[in-house]
Amino acid sequence: MGRDLAAAALFYFGRMLLNYIWLFLFLIGFVVALVRLFVFGETGVFGELTGGLFDGAKTAFEIALGLTGVMTLWLGLMRIGEQAGAIGFMARITSPFFSRLFPGVPRQDPAMGHILMNFSANMLGLDNAATPSGLKAMQRLQEINPQKDTASDAQIMFLVINTSSLTLIPVSILAYRAQAGAANPADVFMPILLATYVSTLTGILLCMFRQRIRPDAVLLGWLGALTLMVCGLVAMLYGQPRETIEKYTALVGNGLLMSVIIAFLLAGWRARLNMFEVFVEGAKDGFKTAVSIIPYLVAMLVAVSIFRASGAMKLMENGLLALVQSMGGDGGFVPSLPTAFMKPLSGSGARSMMVETMKIYGPDSLPGRISCIMQGAADTTLYIVAVYFGAAGVTKTRYAVAYGLLTDLAGIVAAIFAGYLFFA
Numbered sequence: 001m002g003r004d005l006a007a008a009a010l011f012y013f014g015r016m017l018l019n020y021i022w023l024f025l026f027l028i029g030f031v032v033a034l035v036r037l038f039v040f041g042e043t044g045v046f047g048e049l050t051g052g053l054f055d056g057a058k059t060a061f062e063i064a065l066g067l068t069g070v071m072t073l074w075l076g077l078m079r080i081g082e083q084a085g086a087i088g089f090m091a092r093i094t095s096p097f098f099s100r101l102f103p104g105v106p107r108q109d110p111a112m113g114h115i116l117m118n119f120s121a122n123m124l125g126l127d128n129a130a131t132p133s134g135l136k137a138m139q140r141l142q143e144i145n146p147q148k149d150t151a152s153d154a155q156i157m158f159l160v161i162n163t164s165s166l167t168l169i170p171v172s173i174l175a176y177r178a179q180a181g182a183a184n185p186a187d188v189f190m191p192i193l194l195a196t197y198v199s200t201l202t203g204i205l206l207c208m209f210r211q212r213i214r215p216d217a218v219l220l221g222w223l224g225a226l227t228l229m230v231c232g233l234v235a236m237l238y239g240q241p242r243e244t245i246e247k248y249t250a251l252v253g254n255g256l257l258m259s260v261i262i263a264f265l266l267a268g269w270r271a272r273l274n275m276f277e278v279f280v281e282g283a284k285d286g287f288k289t290a291v292s293i294i295p296y297l298v299a300m301l302v303a304v305s306i307f308r309a310s311g312a313m314k315l316m317e318n319g320l321l322a323l324v325q326s327m328g329g330d331g332g333f334v335p336s337l338p339t340a341f342m343k344p345l346s347g348s349g350a351r352s353m354m355v356e357t358m359k360i361y362g363p364d365s366l367p368g369r370i371s372c373i374m375q376g377a378a379d380t381t382l383y384i385v386a387v388y389f390g391a392a393g394v395t396k397t398r399y400a401v402a403y404g405l406l407t408d409l410a411g412i413v414a415a416i417f418a419g420y421l422f423f424a
Helices: 002-038 045-083 086-101 110-123 127-143 153-163 171-179 185-211 217-237 242-270 275-292 294-309 312-326 334-342 347-361 366-377 381-392 400-423
Strands: none
Touching: 002 045, 002 294, 002 312, 045 171, 045 242, 045 275, 045 294, 045 347, 086 110, 086 185, 086 217, 086 242, 110 127, 110 153, 127 153, 127 381, 153 185, 153 381, 153 400, 171 185, 171 347, 171 366, 185 217, 185 242, 185 366, 185 400, 217 242, 217 400, 242 275, 242 400, 275 294, 294 312, 294 347, 312 334, 334 347, 334 366, 334 400, 347 366, 366 400, 381 400
């Protein structure tokens, strides 16, 4: 019991902080409404709040209902890819790279297999496969950890890469954009890829420097190739008209998604799977996933709707906008910042902020797109630290939280940059 006390405390701290934020949205909205009523004589303000209350609940249900079909489709296809060996194939390809990031873990140790499976599943957007393999990896790393109450270098490297939102195919974000009526839901694909690359690279470099990992030719080759690919992509599109950038971004995003689907189907055919039955089994999880998020969406969207209907959200955005402009910056990204503020604390909270931003400003607006990029560029650091270290019984997390939050910050800054680069 005592071994995971600190991790449990961190988990409950994050939960309590989210609870206070949720309560804050209601109370501040109510106070602002009172000011509007008694100071400015706006007698219809509480009608607006009541309308926001029901509108938020209705929106949450409609989003989850619309998301059901997309999630069912994708998780069915993902199950085919998983059973056809797509994750194992990616693990074999990336093994030379990741083995050098964990010099304290023997290459043939079971922990390395779990690590590679976890990263591969994350890159494919296979949440159901990523979490169990991540917990197994952390527990195995704990078995070879000489100081059981203190996080090892390998555990911290593994955790920081997880908090960097290492995702190649942001399926859920594309699904939310489709549900919101985006003209090209996949047009944020390349910006998200750029932002998540920056956050992941930041986390890796921070840990390498702290852990004194000397890069060899293989590690430098991988990092260099990835960097050249991203920089080449940016250089190719920089200075092009907005229409051209959006066209190629959507082309690459949609093309890669379809290529992955066809590759999974061909792999399933090669493995002689009964792909129809495998798809149906995976699709059942998609329905369950979509339905399970309804309570979280309702809770957050109702609170955010109250906060916005009262006028408090506009006051906060105007204050942030004035601050940014006083520093000589462009404030077009300011309405997307609530997603960034919520992301390290709660995935459902950040998702609700993203949905609300798209609803108010439109999915194809600059704030709507940047909020989606932010959602894909960072992860729920406090939750991941608590769950993974709690499962391993680690109580002294060392620099894991600080580096995870720095990684989130790098991803958020990169998301703003990518939003302006591709869509401003």
